[in-house]
Amino acid sequence: MEKLPPLNAVRAFEVAARTGSFTLAATELGVSSAAVSQQIRNLEDWFSKQLFVRNGNRIALTDAGHAIYPQTARALGEIAAVGRRMLEGGLRTRLVVSVPFSLAELWLAPRLAALLSGFPQMPIDVRVEDDPVDVVRQNIDLRISYGDYHYPALKMVRLVHDDVLPVASPEFWQHYGNEAFDLSRIHESQFIHTNWGPNYASHPTWADWFAAAGGNRAPDPSHGRRVGLSSLAIGAARLGLGIALGQRAMASTDLEAGRLLALSSVSVRLGQPYCAFMLPAKAERADIAGLVALLNKTAPSACEPRAPSDRD
CATH class of the missing domain: 3.40.190.10 (Periplasmic binding protein-like II)
Known part of the structure; x- marks a missing residue:
């Protein structure tokens, strides 16, 4: 059999690489930070490679660490899956x-x-x-x-790879819309804006949609309705609260049932x-x-x- 690296050290490396911290790794493994650090040193000695760059309490993977992390995580995951199958035996899988x-x-x-x-x-x-x-x-x-x-x-x-397009309820469009389906004539207060949160920057905005449609309008979110979920934007549009940039995959059932109208064939792809x-x-x-x-x-x-x- 081929020589294997020390498995406890491999586990310590995987958790430290995933969490980005020896302290968090120690908490997950139920040991001290010093024990995690020692296991990492053992593995580095085994490979004769430095796996982390240490800067005070902060750590970052080296090129060698990046090279072995995916295979290490995959192997540990497969070992865990085998263990669960053996323990479950004939039990129904959830x-x-x-x-x-x-x-x-x-x-x-x-x-x-x-x-x-x-x-x-x-x-x-x-x-x-x-x-x-x-x-x-x-x-x-x-x-x-x-x-x-x-x-x-x-x-x-x-x-x-979903895209967004403007949608509104039939009742809303009968009250606020126009026969030309010209969204440039809609007041800013009638647009629903989706706030995806600080971790995302690739989601399309109303300014992106108007640019794709050949215009230069950029409705101000502070003047319209703002919601924190793309599904909530579709729900708000269905209830007649305004026009949303609805994700096609989420809005398809409402569009097919007539609960929402697609106000344009122009769409913008998600990032x-x-x-x-x-x-x-x-x-x-x-x-x-x-x-x-x-x-x-x-x-x-x-x-x-x-x-x-x-x-x-």
């Missing part, structure tokens, strides 16, 4: 899906319903949480995230795709593979603007 807040209700829930139509007795645990999450420690089978960069050690499948992440050892599990296949279906086609009818 599908644990972790998803951001915005995707849970309007995007994930309908697709889970489609999955359950084929597996009606499948136990599912849906966890709504922000990145990053610890897929291994929290026993998460599938993590869905905005962006393809959060979990380099996991298997990644791109699901959909990042939505991606599914999983441990490689779990990728072929029937329930996980089935859900990934459902999530990976083509996004809804473009919507042309239409005037509200008497039925609306």
